[in-house]
Amino acid sequence: xxxxxxxxxxxxxxxxxxSVRLFTEDGFDxxxxxxxxxxxxxxxxxxxxxxxxxxxxLFAEHDELFSTVVRYLDASPDDPxxxxxxxxxxxxxxxxxxxxxxxxxxxxxxxxPRLRDREVAMTAxxxxxxxxxxxxxxxxxxxxxxxxxxxxxASLISAHNxxxxxxxxxxxxxxxxxxxxxxxxxxFVRRAAEPVLRPADRPSRDRVLVAxxxxxxxxxxxIRRVTAAVEESEGA
Amino acid sequence: xxxxxxxxxxxxxxxxxxSVRLFTEDGFDxxxxxxxxxxxxxxxxxxxxxxxxxxxxLFAEHDELFSTVVRYLDASPDDPxxxxxxxxxxxxxxxxxxxxxxxxxxxxxxxxPRLRDREVAMTAxxxxxxxxxxxxxxxxxxxxxxxxxxxxxASLISAHNxxxxxxxxxxxxxxxxxxxxxxxxxxFVRRAAEPVLRPADRPSRDRVLVAxxxxxxxxxxxIRRVTAAVEESEGA
DNA sequence: CTTTCTGTGGCATCCAGTGCCAGAATAGGG
DNA sequence: CCCTATTCTGGCACTGGATGCCACAGAAAG
Numbered sequence: 001x002x003x004x005x006x007x008x009x010x011x012x013x014x015x016x017x018x019s020v021r022l023f024t025e026d027g028f029d030x031x032x033x034x035x036x037x038x039x040x041x042x043x044x045x046x047x048x049x050x051x052x053x054x055x056x057x058l059f060a061e062h063d064e065l066f067s068t069v070v071r072y073l074d075a076s077p078d079d080p081x082x083x084x085x086x087x088x089x090x091x092x093x094x095x096x097x098x099x100x101x102x103x104x105x106x107x108x109x110x111x112x113p114r115l116r117d118r119e120v121a122m123t124a125x126x127x128x129x130x131x132x133x134x135x136x137x138x139x140x141x142x143x144x145x146x147x148x149x150x151x152x153x154a155s156l157i158s159a160h161n162x163x164x165x166x167x168x169x170x171x172x173x174x175x176x177x178x179x180x181x182x183x184x185x186x187x188f189v190r191r192a193a194e195p196v197l198r199p200a201d202r203p204s205r206d207r208v209l210v211a212x213x214x215x216x217x218x219x220x221x222x223i224r225r226v227t228a229a230v231e232e233s234e235g236a
Numbered sequence: 237x238x239x240x241x242x243x244x245x246x247x248x249x250x251x252x253x254x255s256v257r258l259f260t261e262d263g264f265d266x267x268x269x270x271x272x273x274x275x276x277x278x279x280x281x282x283x284x285x286x287x288x289x290x291x292x293x294l295f296a297e298h299d300e301l302f303s304t305v306v307r308y309l310d311a312s313p314d315d316p317x318x319x320x321x322x323x324x325x326x327x328x329x330x331x332x333x334x335x336x337x338x339x340x341x342x343x344x345x346x347x348x349p350r351l352r353d354r355e356v357a358m359t360a361x362x363x364x365x366x367x368x369x370x371x372x373x374x375x376x377x378x379x380x381x382x383x384x385x386x387x388x389x390a391s392l393i394s395a396h397n398x399x400x401x402x403x404x405x406x407x408x409x410x411x412x413x414x415x416x417x418x419x420x421x422x423x424f425v426r427r428a429a430e431p432v433l434r435p436a437d438r439p440s441r442d443r444v445l446v447a448x449x450x451x452x453x454x455x456x457x458x459i460r461r462v463t464a465a466v467e468e469s470e471g472a
Numbered sequence: 473c474t475t476t477c478t479g480t481g482g483c484a485t486c487c488a489g490t491g492c493c494a495g496a497a498t499a500g501g502g
Numbered sequence: 503c504c505c506t507a508t509t510c511t512g513g514c515a516c517t518g519g520a521t522g523c524c525a526c527a528g529a530a531a532g
Contacts, residue, residue, distance in 0.1 A: 009510085009511090032486090032487065032488085033487080033488065033489090034487085042511090042512095043511070043512045043513075044512085044513090045490095045511075045512055045513070045514090046510085046511055046512065048488085048489060048490080049510085049511080052489095053488075053489075054488070054489095116357075117353060117354065117356075117357035117360075118353065120353075120356055120357050120360040121352075121353035121356050121357070124353075124356040124360075127394075131394075143417070144424070146398065147395060147398050147421055147424060148424070150394045150395070150397075150398050151391045151394045151395055151398075151424070151425060151428065153394070154390035154391055154393065154394035155387045155390055155391050155428075157390065158363075158367075158386045158387045158389070158390035159383060159386070159387055161386075162382065162383050162386050162387075181379070185383055188380070188383060188384070188387070189387060192387065192391075192428045192429070193428070245479080245480090268517090268518065268519085269518080269519070269520090270518085278480090278481095279480065279481045279482075280481085280482090281480075281481055281482070281483090281521095282479080282480055282481065284519085284520060284521080285479085285480080286479095288520095289519075289520075290519070290520095
């Protein structure tokens with residue numbers, strides 16, 4: 001039907017759009033690969049060859065986006081933290097720019113535990129990529145380095161998904177609001193991640209002091225303790 | 237074989253152990269449900285009924301652990317952040333306490349992408365549970381509350397998994413080392429999460445001071461700046 | 473002993489996913 | 503232009519996970 005036999009190969013996007021329509025109309029499980037084959041004009045066997053599995057059809061565009069983001073990251077020589085923030089922005093942009101697929105997919109994912117797991121696996125891949133990227137371009141103590149990179153990546157992905165879900169739940173909202181909350185979320189993460197992540201290429205000139213103290217300590221005693229702590233660390 | 241027909245129902249743990257053995261010996265894909273049925277004495281049909289799917293056999297113990305952790309969390313009236321740290325400790329304890337299953341499962345998961353996704357989905361459930369728990373018991377600005385809870389949960393899970401993977405890679409290492417690195421990781425997360433998460437029921441008595449300063453600033457000037465900053469914040 | 477309820481096993485069926493092979497489309501070399 | 507090599511595609515058969523249906527066993531309740 002949708003795939004008139006004009007000789008040329010049916011575009012991936014065509015197949016994905018038709019499949020998404022079938023999934024939302026009939027349900028994911030009720031939609032068979034044979035049905036998709038009939039609707040798109042691509043044979044059952046070729047669908048498996050090109051996409052791998054039924055789920056993979058739904059996430060084909062997302063896989064492409066992931067590849068794009070990874071390539072972007074590999075080509076980013078800047079300040080690592082900023083690069084990762086920019087990469088997250090790229091991901092959100094990928095979602096916002098393709099609501100025809102991403103929005104119905106979100107509805108399907110919400111309803112279907114199996115698809116939800118698949119979606120989670122995607123974000124885990126982003127998280128792993130970001131974590132590796134950060135761990136590779138940063139100095140600091142060997143063990144702590146990987147821990148800090150992992151935590152920073154996890155925070156970033158979590159904040160990104162927070163904003164993303166907000167948009168997916170009501171995609172008709174103003175894009176500027178979405179981007180504003182994205183910037184706010186990134187700023188929020190930056191506050192938490194920046195103290196523990198220092199770039200490798202730009203050797204740390206800054207130092208970090210963290211003090212936790214009772215609120216009723218009194219500033220004189222606080223100053224005394226801070227002074228002692230700083231002198232001790234500087235002496236080493 | 238393993239499941240002598242003594243009348244009683246074959247224990248879940250028996251089935252899981254036998255299945256794990258088959259998975260590691262023959263490979264996950266090569267092991268059929270019929271083979272598991274033959275090895276355990278439980279019929280194929282009953283295996284599907286009791287476990288849901290082949291993957292679910294491998295993660296049955298883990299599902300139980302998850303339920304335990306969630307119940308523990310629901311019954312925790314303490315300081316939310318501490319409760320969540322304790323819950324993470326419970327998860328690690330669950331892994332360490334059952335190496336017969338968790339270690340071979342880790343090897344299987346590493347080798348098999350599909351199982352890896354399943355594992356990731358498990359940790360995502362923990363993260364979601366922790367995030368909800370934190371979001372429900374904390375004050376602060378409405379939008380920022382859920383964001384902060386999500387980021388804190390993500391950081392915590394990431395740090396936990398960092399330690400967990402370290403042990404899974406070499407399970408023969410001293411348990412005290414594992415727990416020490418766990419404590420260190422939790423402390424690391426606490427430093428990042430505590431500034432942005434304050435419990436609702438027990439208003440924060442402790443305060444946190446974070447200062448970033450040039451390494452060549454000199455301690456006198458540092459003390460002066462810290463003093464000024466503290467006085468300013470206390471005055472407000 | 474009969475009834476009811478729950479768990480179990482056997483059977484048939486559906487369908488995702490894969491290996492195999494034949495044919496079409498495309499590219500390249502003469 | 504034709505012939506050939508390569509690649510992509512589609513049809514076919516088959517494995518195996520997963521589900522619905524039904525019959526039966528055992529335990530609890532009457």
